[in-house]
Structures are given as structure tokens and as C-alpha cells.
Amino acid sequence: MKFAERINRLGGEAAFSVLAKARELEAQGREIIHLEIGEPDFDTPRNIIDKAHWALDNQCTHYTPSAGAMEWRESYARYLSERYNVDLDYRNIVIMPGAKPVIFLTALALIEEGDEVVYPNPGYPAYESVANFLGAKAVPMILREENNFRFDIDELKSLITPKTKLMFINSPQNPTGGMLTRKDLETIAELAVEHDFYIIMDEIYSRICYEEPHFSTLQIPNALDRIVVVEGHSKTYAMTGWRLGYAACNEALAEHLTLLMVNANSCPAAFTQVAGAEALHGDQSDVDKMVARFKMRRDLIVKGLNEIEGVSCTMPKGAFYAFPNVKSFGKKATEIADYLMEEAGVACLAGTSFGAHGEGYIRLSYANSLENIQKALDKMQEALAKLKEGRHALV
Ligand SMILES: Cc1ncc(COP(=O)(O)O)c(C=O)c1O
Structure with missing residues (x-):
């Protein structure tokens, strides 16, 4: 088939490919915490x-x-x-x-x-x-x-x-x-x-x-x-x-x-x-509840990220994403995101999935429970400490 030239200029969306990779690891029995996909975890009201x-x-x-x-x-x-x-x-x-x-x-x-x-x-x-x-x-x-x-x-x-x-x-x-x-x-x-x-x-x-x-x-x-x-x-x-x-x-x-x-x-x-x-x-009370829950999760994830050595995160004012700076590790954003999936079981996206100027950042969707967010933070802390101390050399 000879495809139109413009089709090669279309980009994809990493959230879907990372989700597919996470599902593969889950099928092999790994536990993965999903902070990659941008969708509320709540049920439709x-x-x-x-x-x-x-x-x-x-x-x-x-x-x-x-x-x-x-x-x-x-x-x-x-x-x-x-x-x-x-x-x-x-x-x-x-x-x-x-x-x-x-x-x-x-x-x-x-x-x-x-x-x-x-x-x-x-x-x-x-x-x-x-x-x-x-x-x-x-x-x-x-x-x-x-x-x-x-x-x-x-x-x-x-x-x-x-x-x-x-x-x-x-x-x-x-x-x-x-x-x-x-x-x-x-x-x-x-x-x-x-x-x-x-x-x-x-x-x-x-x-x-x-x-x-x-x-x-x-x-x-x-x-x-x-x-x-x-x-x-x-x-x-x-x-x-x-x-x-x-x-x-x-x-x-x-x-x-x-x-x-x-x-x-x-x-x-x-x-x-x-x-x-x-x-x-109709009734908007579920929306208010969801936003209040997102806010609690935002506060937890931003505080937790800022406590990890080498990570800093500004306070997001809206949506449900944290976009921490991980430049201090001296690695590409894709390498950090892949490492976190493999080593910590935390699925997230490289900042570069959102354009070249996302280099040095990762995106974490906090549309997940407080328990899972805390677990993800603990695992990330452990994995990133290894990286910082050179106990793990991203192969
Ligand atoms: C900024 C922005 N615009 C549009 C969309 C697409 O939303 P929809 O599910 O309505 O197509 C998204 C979904 O992630 C988004 O983040």
C-alpha cells in the first residue's frame, strides 16, 4: 500500500503506548501503579x-x-x-x-x-x-x-x-x-x-x-x-x-x-x-466531590515528590497532573519514565511525550487513590535513591 505522505507527519500519544506496556508487565504478574493515563478513576455520576x-x-x-x-x-x-x-x-x-x-x-x-x-x-x-x-x-x-x-x-x-x-x-x-x-x-x-x-x-x-x-x-x-x-x-x-x-x-x-x-x-x-x-x-455534587478528592491527591503527590532527593515539583493549579523536574538525575525523561516502570512499577510519561521542551520532566496523573499515590511515591523514592547513589545504572 502506498500511503499519503502526510500520514507520516501524524504523531501518536504516549499515554496509550505506555498503558499497553504496563498491561504487558501486569500480564507477567508485575504490580503496576497507573499514573500514566489522563482519565478520572471515578465512576460516571x-x-x-x-x-x-x-x-x-x-x-x-x-x-x-x-x-x-x-x-x-x-x-x-x-x-x-x-x-x-x-x-x-x-x-x-x-x-x-x-x-x-x-x-x-x-x-x-x-x-x-x-x-x-x-x-x-x-x-x-x-x-x-x-x-x-x-x-x-x-x-x-x-x-x-x-x-x-x-x-x-x-x-x-x-x-x-x-x-x-x-x-x-x-x-x-x-x-x-x-x-x-x-x-x-x-x-x-x-x-x-x-x-x-x-x-x-x-x-x-x-x-x-x-x-x-x-x-x-x-x-x-x-x-x-x-x-x-x-x-x-x-x-x-x-x-x-x-x-x-x-x-x-x-x-x-x-x-x-x-x-x-x-x-x-x-x-x-x-x-x-x-x-x-x-x-x-443536573446535580453537580459529584463534580464537587471529585475536584475535592483531586485536590487532596494533588497535595499528597506534590509534597511527596518534593521530598524525593533530586526531584522538585511546582504546585499545579488545575487539571490532575503533576509535572516534576527530574533534571538532576542527568538522564533523559524517557529513560527515567522507563526506569520507574521497570524498577518501581510506576507507570508515568516522559515530559517529552508532550513535546521537545518537556525534556527533564515526567508527567504523573494523580487520578488514582491516595493509597496508590502514597505507594507510588514510596517506590519512586526507593528507585530514585538507587539511581542517585549510582547503585543502578539504567541499562
Ligand atoms: C488538553 C486536552 N484536550 C483534549 C483532550 C481530549 O479529550 P476527549 O476525551 O474529550 O477527546 C484531552 C485528553 O486528555 C486533553 O488533555
């Missing part, structure tokens, strides 16, 4: 599951319009409108099977070959991958630990050229847990107007914030002229396997995204759209 059962029993088993049924688009628009005090309606919402297709299809609608696309590095791998896939020049915006993994606005300005067409922004951020401030986001939105580029604003972790509440770019006046907000149910409602996300955007883009959905998916699954509306408008 009961009211959402009950609503999905109801939907399946009530004929929500057929095609819907490609952007989602009007009723549910309106319901998702009302959720965002009430939450952020903005004025959206169904024409601003396109429902898709996950946030990832929102990223991919929006990029397809906006990027042309030769465009420049600025993206956070380290950052969610899909951004760089889709920019490369579409023949754009992917321009990394380096997120630095000393800046709490926020953008440096002056550095960002220096990356903008007349060819800049699109910027990916993600806050709260995967993999660093960093959050941009309202001022940061307003400045970026002003730059988009001044330099005529668009923004794909990934707000999938918007409900998982620990200190300050999330500021949505939807709150910026005329936001939808230039910004597409990516939202989804996977993280907030522990619904990763349901595949449900949505774009909030202007009507013209929504029409193009709808056409892309016609061609790629026909429509999102009918019963998940219904359950998704229940998630947004």
Missing part, C-alpha cells in the same frame, strides 16, 4: 448513567443532525451562557464524539499548508500533530517552570509573524497543571485581533481548578470572532469512554464544522447527547 438508560429506552438510538440535536445544542449553549454570563444559542454549538475531534476538525477548517501555528510546548500532543499533518509550520511556545508554566507574553509576541494563522491555548493545562490568568488571556485575544489570527482555546479542564476559578475566553467581548472554545465531558464528569465534547464558536465556523461532521462521523451518538445535557444541568 449515577444521574448521568440513569439518563443514558432512559435515552436508550426512548428511541435515542438513531441518527441525529450532524451537529447534534437542536434541543441538546441549545441545552449546552444555555449551560455556557449561564455559567459565563454570555449569550450563546444552539447555532454556536457543535457536539462531537469527544473534545479531540473538536481540535482536529477545527484545525482542518482553519489551517492551510504553509500557515504558522503556535502551540504550547510542553503541551497536549494533538496540537503539534495536527499542525504538522496539515503541512503547517508548528511553532512551539515554550512553557517554563520558572514562569509557573504560563506563557511569557513578550516571548509569545516574538513568535507571531504575518503567516501566523492559529494559536492553540490550553488552560488549565495538560501536562503541567499551569493556568493562564485573565490578563494573559485578554492579551492573547487582543494579539489575535491585532495580528489577524485565530485561537483554539482548549478549556476541557475548566471545572478542575483548585485555587482560582477558571476564566473562560468566552467572557471576552466578541470572543467568537476569533476564538473557538473546546469543551468536553471526559474529565469533569468522568466520561472518557462516552466520547462527548463540543465546540463553542461563531455560526460560520459551526456550519463548516457541521459539514466536517457530516463527512467524518455523521453525528455524535444520540443517547450520549441526552446524558450530556443531564451532566451539565
Whole structure:
């Protein structure tokens, strides 16, 4: 088979390959603590599951319009409108099977070959991958630990050229847990107007914030002229396997995204759209409980990591990832991640899985129980002490 040349420019996602390797070791009888995959370990809240059962029993088993049924688009628009005090309606919402297709299809609608696309590095791998896939020049915006993994606005300005067409922004951020401030986001939105580029604003972790509440770019006046907000149910409602996300955007883009959905998916699954509306408008107490649990786990893991000799970790402000600095070991991030899996039985990801500027870091997802996190910390401490003292020489 002769494949299209662009297929070689698509990147993968390490979380899935590391998970596969961890499962292999488990099949050989090894005990592995899973801190690699970015999904809540909680069950989807009961009211959402009950609503999905109801939907399946009530004929929500057929095609819907490609952007989602009007009723549910309106319901998702009302959720965002009430939450952020903005004025959206169904024409601003396109429902898709996950946030990832929102990223991919929006990029397809906006990027042309030769465009420049600025993206956070380290950052969610899909951004760089889709920019490369579409023949754009992917321009990394380096997120630095000393800046709490926020953008440096002056550095960002220096990356903008007349060819800049699109910027990916993600806050709260995967993999660093960093959050941009309202001022940061307003400045970026002003730059988009001044330099005529668009923004794909990934707000999938918007409900998982620990200190300050999330500021949505939807709150910026005329936001939808230039910004597409990516939202989804996977993280907030522990619904990763349901595949449900949505774009909030202007009507013209929504029409193009709808056409892309016609061609790629026909429509999102009918019963998940219904359950998704229940998630947004029903009882939110489970979300509050999950976020409170994440916060306890964050505090435990960050404290524990900082107690390990040679490791330092900034306090993440959102999402459910710790991104510790392991540079003192003088090894590549992939070597440290592989070593931790083999020696400590702790599955985690190398920072470089999120771009070249993740070198020197590893990502640990703390979507796991306090007991398992403590066990992982103890095992990591022991394994990394061996490395530090030269009692183990990474073969
Ligand atoms: C920043 C970010 N955006 C998007 C997604 C994709 O989410 P979904 O499961 O809705 O496709 C993820 C999942 O890890 C993510 O971390």
C-alpha cells in the first residue's frame, strides 16, 4: 500500500503506548501503579448513567443532525451562557464524539499548508500533530517552570509573524497543571485581533481548578470572532469512554464544522447527547466531590515528590497532573519514565511525550487513590535513591 505522505507527519500519544506496556508487565504478574493515563478513576455520576438508560429506552438510538440535536445544542449553549454570563444559542454549538475531534476538525477548517501555528510546548500532543499533518509550520511556545508554566507574553509576541494563522491555548493545562490568568488571556485575544489570527482555546479542564476559578475566553467581548472554545465531558464528569465534547464558536465556523461532521462521523451518538445535557444541568455534587478528592491527591503527590532527593515539583493549579523536574538525575525523561516502570512499577510519561521542551520532566496523573499515590511515591523514592547513589545504572 502506498500511503499519503502526510500520514507520516501524524504523531501518536504516549499515554496509550505506555498503558499497553504496563498491561504487558501486569500480564507477567508485575504490580503496576497507573499514573500514566489522563482519565478520572471515578465512576460516571449515577444521574448521568440513569439518563443514558432512559435515552436508550426512548428511541435515542438513531441518527441525529450532524451537529447534534437542536434541543441538546441549545441545552449546552444555555449551560455556557449561564455559567459565563454570555449569550450563546444552539447555532454556536457543535457536539462531537469527544473534545479531540473538536481540535482536529477545527484545525482542518482553519489551517492551510504553509500557515504558522503556535502551540504550547510542553503541551497536549494533538496540537503539534495536527499542525504538522496539515503541512503547517508548528511553532512551539515554550512553557517554563520558572514562569509557573504560563506563557511569557513578550516571548509569545516574538513568535507571531504575518503567516501566523492559529494559536492553540490550553488552560488549565495538560501536562503541567499551569493556568493562564485573565490578563494573559485578554492579551492573547487582543494579539489575535491585532495580528489577524485565530485561537483554539482548549478549556476541557475548566471545572478542575483548585485555587482560582477558571476564566473562560468566552467572557471576552466578541470572543467568537476569533476564538473557538473546546469543551468536553471526559474529565469533569468522568466520561472518557462516552466520547462527548463540543465546540463553542461563531455560526460560520459551526456550519463548516457541521459539514466536517457530516463527512467524518455523521453525528455524535444520540443517547450520549441526552446524558450530556443531564451532566451539565443536573446535580453537580459529584463534580464537587471529585475536584475535592483531586485536590487532596494533588497535595499528597506534590509534597511527596518534593521530598524525593533530586526531584522538585511546582504546585499545579488545575487539571490532575503533576509535572516534576527530574533534571538532576542527568538522564533523559524517557529513560527515567522507563526506569520507574521497570524498577518501581510506576507507570508515568516522559515530559517529552508532550513535546521537545518537556525534556527533564515526567508527567504523573494523580487520578488514582491516595493509597496508590502514597505507594507510588514510596517506590519512586526507593528507585530514585538507587539511581542517585549510582547503585543502578539504567541499562
Ligand atoms: C488538553 C486536552 N484536550 C483534549 C483532550 C481530549 O479529550 P476527549 O476525551 O474529550 O477527546 C484531552 C485528553 O486528555 C486533553 O488533555
